[in-house]
Amino acid sequence: MDASGRDLSDAPLEIEVDGLRKTFGRREVLRGLSFSLERGGFLVMFGPNGAGKTTTLRVLATLLTAGRGSVRVAGHDVREDPMPVRRAVGLISHSPMLYLDLTAYENLRFYADMYGLEDREERITELLERLELSHRRYDVVRTFSKGMRQRLAIARAILHRPRVLLLDEPHSGLDPRAVDILDGLLAEIREEHTFVMVTHHIEKGLELATRLMIVDGGKIVWEHGAGVARETFNAVYREHVQEGSVL
Amino acid sequence: MGSRQFMAILRKDLIRELRTREMLVSMFLFVMLALVIFHYAFGVDEDTDLTSFTGGMLWVTFIFSALLGLNRSFAQEKDEQCLDGLLLCPVDRVTIFFAKMTGNLVFLLIIQAVSVPVFTLFFIERSYLADIGLFILVLLLADLGICTIGTLLATISMNTRARDLLLPIVFLPLIVPVLIAATSATTGIFADGADLGDLAARLGFLAAFDAVFMVAAYGTYDFAIGE
Numbered sequence: 001m002d003a004s005g006r007d008l009s010d011a012p013l014e015i016e017v018d019g020l021r022k023t024f025g026r027r028e029v030l031r032g033l034s035f036s037l038e039r040g041g042f043l044v045m046f047g048p049n050g051a052g053k054t055t056t057l058r059v060l061a062t063l064l065t066a067g068r069g070s071v072r073v074a075g076h077d078v079r080e081d082p083m084p085v086r087r088a089v090g091l092i093s094h095s096p097m098l099y100l101d102l103t104a105y106e107n108l109r110f111y112a113d114m115y116g117l118e119d120r121e122e123r124i125t126e127l128l129e130r131l132e133l134s135h136r137r138y139d140v141v142r143t144f145s146k147g148m149r150q151r152l153a154i155a156r157a158i159l160h161r162p163r164v165l166l167l168d169e170p171h172s173g174l175d176p177r178a179v180d181i182l183d184g185l186l187a188e189i190r191e192e193h194t195f196v197m198v199t200h201h202i203e204k205g206l207e208l209a210t211r212l213m214i215v216d217g218g219k220i221v222w223e224h225g226a227g228v229a230r231e232t233f234n235a236v237y238r239e240h241v242q243e244g245s246v247l
Numbered sequence: 248m249g250s251r252q253f254m255a256i257l258r259k260d261l262i263r264e265l266r267t268r269e270m271l272v273s274m275f276l277f278v279m280l281a282l283v284i285f286h287y288a289f290g291v292d293e294d295t296d297l298t299s300f301t302g303g304m305l306w307v308t309f310i311f312s313a314l315l316g317l318n319r320s321f322a323q324e325k326d327e328q329c330l331d332g333l334l335l336c337p338v339d340r341v342t343i344f345f346a347k348m349t350g351n352l353v354f355l356l357i358i359q360a361v362s363v364p365v366f367t368l369f370f371i372e373r374s375y376l377a378d379i380g381l382f383i384l385v386l387l388l389a390d391l392g393i394c395t396i397g398t399l400l401a402t403i404s405m406n407t408r409a410r411d412l413l414l415p416i417v418f419l420p421l422i423v424p425v426l427i428a429a430t431s432a433t434t435g436i437f438a439d440g441a442d443l444g445d446l447a448a449r450l451g452f453l454a455a456f457d458a459v460f461m462v463a464a465y466g467t468y469d470f471a472i473g474e
Contacts, residue, residue: 063331064474086337097332099323101263113255114336140266156332 011038014164014194015060019069022055022218029055031218032069037211039163042195044205047215048241053198054093056215057166060196061091074163087115090162092170096153100142104133104152107141108159115160127155131181147175154182158189165189167197171204206233216241252338256346261353263323270316270354277315278362281308286369301370302434306426308366309359310393310419316354317397318414320347321405330405334472344468348398355390371437378436381446385436388453389429395460396421402471428452 015037022030030052037043045053058064060073062082071078074088091097098107105124112120128134131151141149150173157165171179186195186208199205205212206228214222214237221240228236264270285304289297297304324330333343363386367375375382397418404413432449435442464471 061335063334083337086335089335091331091335093331095328095331097329097335098327099259099263099329100327101267102259106259106262110255110259111332111336113251114333114338116249116251116337 011040013037013072014039014041014074015043015196016072017056017060017069018071020056020059020066020071021068022052022059022064023067029218030059030067033215033218033220034069035213035220035223037194037196039194040191041210042190042197042208043211043213044209045196045198045213045215046200046202046205046237051215052218053215054168057091057093057168057196057198060164061089061166062086063091087160088163089166090157090160090164091166091168092154092157093168094172096149097156098141098149098152101140103138103140104128104144105137107152108155111156111159117160123159124155127159130185131155132177145175146173147178150174151178151181154185158185162193164194164196167195167199169199169201170197171199171201202230202233206230214240249338249342252336252342253346253349256333256343257349257353260320260347260350264350264354269323270319271357273315273319274312274354274358275361277312278308278358279365281311282362282366282369296372297370298372298438299434301366301437302430302432304370305363305366305433306389306429308362309355309390310422310426312358313351313355313390313393313397314415314418316351316358317394317401317418318411320351320398321401322410325405340469340472341465343472344398344402344464347402348394348464351394351398352390355394356386359386359390373437373439375436375440378440382433382436384450385429385432385446385453388450388457389425391457392425392453392460393422395457395464396425399460399464399468399471402468424456425453428456 013036015035017036018034020030020033021028033052033056035043045056047053055064059066059071059078062078062085066079073085076082076084076088078085099110102110105128108124108127109120112124117123125134128137131154133148133151133155136144136148141152144152154170170182174182195208197205197208210226212224212226212228212233213220222236285308289295289300289304321330324333400414400418400421404410404417407413428449432446435445
């Protein structure tokens with residue numbers, strides 16, 4: 001069940017990860033991760049810094065190659081068939097991935113062309129309005145506040161209407177208005193998308209998730225469906241995550 | 248290769264550069280300073296005939312100025328953390344290469360369009376207007392070689408900590424064949440008009456060099472721009 005009461009048990013799998021391993025040099029960052037997520041699901045990954053959460057997201061987004069194991073997103077293998085995966089995925093991370101010397105419009109136009117959007121102008125106008133950035137449409141991004149850049153980054157990530165949205169600490173660095181806009185937007189597009197979110201924001205994670213996961217040392221140390229109370233989660237986190245790790 | 252994506256990357260790089268003029272200004276200043284230094288270094292005695300050095304002076308200046316631009320071409324993507332955004336897009340990595348390479352080529356040609364007349368004024372005594380078409384062909388083919396190798400190596404070096412140091416170290420030895428052919432062809436044109444047989448051989452070599460490195464870039468770029 002998701003937050004809105006939808007039953008996802010019969011939904012097809014949108015993300016399938018089986019035995020994922022990833023090594024940087026001699027350091028094994030992911031050590032046999034396996035999980036799956038139904039279409040429309042919302043997976044929230046918690047874990048200490050360096051646990052492998054962001055690496056997992058980057059493999060799902062095809063920004064890193066999977067070492068060993070198999071990873072399928074939107075029905076396509078990320079290693080063998082990355083193009084359809086890239087079309088299906090949007091990524092919001094703490095870095096906005098925007099060109100600071102281009103205007104908001106020029107940035108979105110660039111990404112719209114990269115994704116081959118047919119309704120480029122309408123879509124850009126719609127998103128700028130939705131994210132309350134219409135009045136800064138022709139301003140260079142360098143002059144934007146951090147919150148405004150992050151809002152524009154959200155527009156960049158959902159511009160091509162991705163099926164899967166990967167969120168890497170999306171609330172970090174946002175001003176309260178941008179947090180409201182992001183939460184409103186997530187609620188609005190919730191039903192048509194599948195989400196994987198990495199966060200340290202426990203309340204937000206527990207509120208949004210249909211599936212919870214704690215990753216530590218490159219492994220899943222705890223997995224659960226939605227509906228876990230904050231106190232219970234804290235106890236579970238302390239029990240599973242190695243001493244000295246910080247959430 | 249997606250033409251819309253190619254144009255999007257090229258347009259983005261051109262707009263950004265024309266707005267900031269980071270690369271163009273540094274390349275232009277470098278070329279002008281080098282020409283002034285050459286002028287005083289070699290022109291002590293006004294009777295000295297510098298014609299046989301002109302091709303070398305010109306191409307050494309262009310190669311070092313191109314290095315300045317090449318270093319910046321990916322630094323911007325990396326510094327503004329936009330490379331991930333670019334790599335997330337459903338675009339052939341080869342399209343990224345050709346768009347970036349074309350951008351570098353355009354910037355180098357802009358610098359040359361401004362600096363060649365100045366160079367001619369400083370160092371060339373004979374009019375080479377009759378051979379201007381051949382000279383432009385030499386410029387284009389040599390520039391293509393410089394930008395092809397340069398873009399490939401700039402991509403590889405951008406992920407290293409010492410990218411500003413690494414690029415010249417790997418780029419300069421590889422570009423020597425282009426330097427030799429372009430210098431020889433240019434000196435011939437400036438000195439006594441083009442010897443068509445000799446020039447054809449140099450042009451043929453430059454074209455073959457460009458083709459080989461383009462094929463190499465085509466085959467390896469996916470790996471070069473990867474993690």
